[in-house]
Amino acid sequence: MEQNLCVFVIILATTFLSQNYCTAQDNLPTLYEYYTKGGIDSGLTTYPDGFLLNGKNITIISGAIHYFRVHPGYWRDRLRKLRAAGFNAVETYIAWNLHEPEMGVFDFGDGDNDFSPFLNFRDYIRTAQEEDLLVVIRPGPWISAEWDNGAIPGWIYREANMRIRRSYAPFIKRMTAFFDQVFPLLRDLQFTEGGPIIAFQIENEYGLVGKGASHPDTAYLAEIHQQMLNHNLTALHYTMDAPISSYRNGSLDGVLMTANFQSDPVGQLTELKRLQPDQPLWDMELYPGWFDNWFEKHQTKTTEAFINMTRTILDMNSSINIYMFHGGTTFGFMNGAIPNTHTPTWKFHTSSYDFDAPLSEAGDYTEKYNATADLVKKYLAVQTRLPELPAQSVKEAYPAILVTEQLEFNRLMDLVSTSDRVTATDVTAMELLDVNGGSGQCYGFVVYRKTGLQVPPTTTLEITGTAHDMAVVMVDGVRKTEPITSVQQVTGFGYWQLSNATLSLDDASVGSNRTLDILVENWGRRYNLKGLYNGPVLLNGEVLQDWEILALQFKKIWIQSLSDWQEVSESSGPTLYRASLEVEGTPRDTFINMTTWGKGNVFVNGFNIGRYFSVGPTHTMYVPAPLLNQGANEILVFELFSPSSEIIFTDTPILDNS
Template identity: 45%
Template sequence: MLRATIILSALSLSFAVNSDLPTNYEYFTSDGIISGLSADQPYFLLNGKNMTIYSGAIHYFRIPRAYWRDRLRKLRAAGFNTVETYIAWNLHEYQSGVFDFGGGGSEMEDFLYLEEFLKTAQEEDLFAIVRSGPFICAEFEFGGFPSFILRDGDSLVVRKSNELYMNYVSRWFNVLMPVLAKHQFTKGGPIIMFQVENEYALTGYADHAYLSSLRQLMLDNGIVELLVTSDNPWKGVIGTDKDYFFMTGNFDSDPQKNLDDLNALQPGRPVMVMEYWSGLFDYWSKDHQTKSVQTFQSVYESILAYPASVNMYMFIGGTSFGFLNGAENFAFDGWNTDFLPMTNSYDYGAPLAENGDYTDKYWATRKLLAKYNPIKTKLPDPPALANRSLYEFVKMEKQISYGVLLAEASSYRTHNPVSMEKMDINGGSGQSYGYVVYRKRGLNLAKNSYLEIDGRISDTVMVLINGKRVSPILESKADLDGFGTWRTLNSYLLLNSDEDLLNVELDLIVENWGRVNVGDSRQYKGIWQGDIKINNQVVTDWIMYALEFKKSWTNSLKYWEDIPAAKNNSSPILYKGTLNIKGTPGDTYVYTEEWTKGIVMVNGFVLGRYAKMGPQQTLYLPGTLLKEGANDIMLFEQFTAADGVKFVVEPVYNNH
């Protein structure tokens, strides 16, 4: 018998009511831990006691580490007994064979203390569901896959029993699973359930040998808790193997039918919703999405009353910082045909807003959980909210020209254009994020020369001749229908209409807007679907440059210059201003609607993208990314710049 050895000091909260009740862990483990979560009867048993799972999703990698305890305590205060999280493979293995579980040198190192997150959840009296992938979707970059696996080309097929793919997965699981195994419930930790893969039925592969291989990797690395899959109930059993996995369902409407379908698919076992969608996410160029509290509450109550266990996706959405937003390709063809990228804000319209504020959905949830949970345990009071800071306008004072930036970037020579992933940089892992530049020197352009790019751009391109942009500005959502975007098959551009140009330098600057989070293996970024031609003649022998905007690189940049009175917007420019803060920094929002298209960096950290087309016009800036004193605020503007940036205390959504 394993005695529960739980650190309860963090649970010494000021309980306004129910102080005589047991904590969650006291209720389930006061007599020691005998067994984990069982689904072998019509209801869950945890350690031999009847349990209904009331869970909420919090992605540790979308929440600043300093705020984990606050968000988890708010989850528990609402009446939840469990937290659910995905594991982001692409963050933890940020280069091939190089891992970061906190403080390991990656751009996101402070978000990756996975064991600390799990321990904090336990200290806050929560059990944990871990959805460890390897594929997670999550509207996250490449569905959580690291981009370096793309270097194996079309021979690699994700989410199948493909040898190349499984070699990567095996290496990853052999590192990840021993970390997680230490925190299982039957070992004294919080994890009561592991999900294998995610919505696998959507692939149509029905490769049960693949699912079995994932299961075996987990078992071989000491995983003993309940293994589950999750799919839309109407997909049936093609995404699972009922001999090995407990099935859960994902939906946000028609709860009675979906729950009945789940019940029929595995009679005599519990019914659980792994994803009840509390809201919706946003796409660049589309309207801001909302779901009313009435609709949310009605479906959620129907699930609770069924009765069923349920994980709310999301409890708090948070932020896809940096370049980590996902995308969709509704054509599902791997050729960027119907590409649609998501915003950095993953607010999701969840019970907790992106910044941690309570919403009407929070209070509705709290009331419903108090009504339906038959097991009464000690709950903390909802924590007080932190005030946000309205900082003064920051004027841009310095700049670095595009040419200087390129001189500091990693470069790669190639006969034919290749995707950014195929560049031989970053220890053989290629380029994952940012911008890739294709440069051709010494071109002679006769009057009325045409540029042609075969296939589709992944994802948008700017064209410069001798450092001056000759392609259109990308400002409104209508501009996505013009030259140089994923919407155009075989792009054409008139380069010069007035005169012959001799010995010129041609630059094609391609932005990666985020890899598709549900799709096939061809998530390459850059120009890779065909040739680059001028006047129908193939152009070869290119120099490629990687503008990745890694923190160490950005903070080491020199050659800053004063901004001229008449700003030159003929090429992209990196701007810098200073935000001076007295005292402890607070959360705020960077307002970008007066700018056009680019990225915001704070003290070198890429906060996220901005695009005037909307709908997102503000970037959430946690106070944890700021410091007392001088803070660098940088914007890499691709087109037309404003004089500086404003700060606001509420998010802004607009379309242009």
């Protein structure tokens, strides 16, 4: 009796507190009710100690969620979770390369490209407003974001001597053409026009470009600033850099400077205040974790360390933007790369962009989410109504499925369309191929094919310069290069690390009328071309010419047209494998466990969900439920080296080798 009474009292108390919370919340205004009451007279403005929105004090508590890294079926869910944590704004970049996939061809959600369903950022911004969030926009053109070439399209390098991120006329011309499409779509979404946008960033970490330069190219920044004004983008403009290391190199006179840094928040923000004593503090990139690179460990930051840094920054009366609040996934071939100070000289990012963020890659709550929500609510300038926490999505470990069909390499090459084939005297970069309406190839694999070849005994193949980024050699469809299983191998033949590398062809390659294929994979672009372009390919010192070059892009429309599938058998080269997943009832989120495969890409109902690689750290691939159908689902795996006989699903991610 006593125990039952105790349980009853706890239930009653919980119900009472919950009802009181709901009543208290109902009595609060929404964010927009509070900041627009009496009409809108002004947007976001600054004074030395803080920000005003429409003349009312506001501490900006923002979180980064990129619309292009989250399936649009989950936009509202992720944004509501952000708002439920007490945040009053969401920040996102705009990815140029997605919105102009071919030169002069624009896609804002109405195209037939693989990413088209993700690209209606106006809907995303409106959804944010519906969820009672303000919006901060970072339109580039360079966004970094561990995204391919910082989202500057690869086709831009078709112009010789192109200098991106400079006041260089050919680059400004292309940037202007893009902004002329984007900026009008943002104008009526500004806060002063009844929308949610309160600020626009000019470029991104430009101080890293200007660092050490005697005359940073501020004319380039001024051009972006002026183009925004020309399009009546009058919301607050700002730049972002690390104050101590970049000083003023990425800034403009009269434009707010904001900060980003990984450590020493007191020192960084003190320096920012010294640089602009009449302006408030804003940490534009407060990192809850970090991004992952292949060959390395999964990057994490403890909740305690993150909360302590966040508290320190907020105690300095600084606004914040948590980058990332929800990282999501870098679908397709869109991951980027960063230079490294030692071997290997490039690091390539994983498809998972979990970032050890408060919301996981799959949008799940974490300990860090709860601690962050508890903290930030104490620092808001005003309390406004918050939504109830959305339910956690249910994950499903679907039964393993067998691979049933395949297209081995030569069959796959036969199915490459004529529009994706070119002939050339010498090998050349994928971006310079005459494909995609004259815009070249930006993503995927490029195959250099030489037919009718005489291969004598003890033959040596040499690639002049380096391969960008990995070259797989085949003779008559049989692979001659070793699978990559460790970082040490990138110092050998077929990678970017070693110039003029050679490969001795085995005895099985000897003969007449041989077909030589060199498949080169673009692992992620940053400021450089991809493929073979440093010089000729040589066989026993003789230059090979008259190549057929095939753009193996794995676009959805091509994938769904593939035919002539064969039963699974042992394969001696890269192969595309096929399996079918039967989903009963409403589809649920899942992960594909790729630990038994080697290296390649996975496609779900034609959509490229990203890369896998046995070296880790990531070993699962997130499949959002909206990509799945009730009933049959086609799962394809393009494996370069070591296939498995089945595809395994799990309800939990594997983000680290341990």
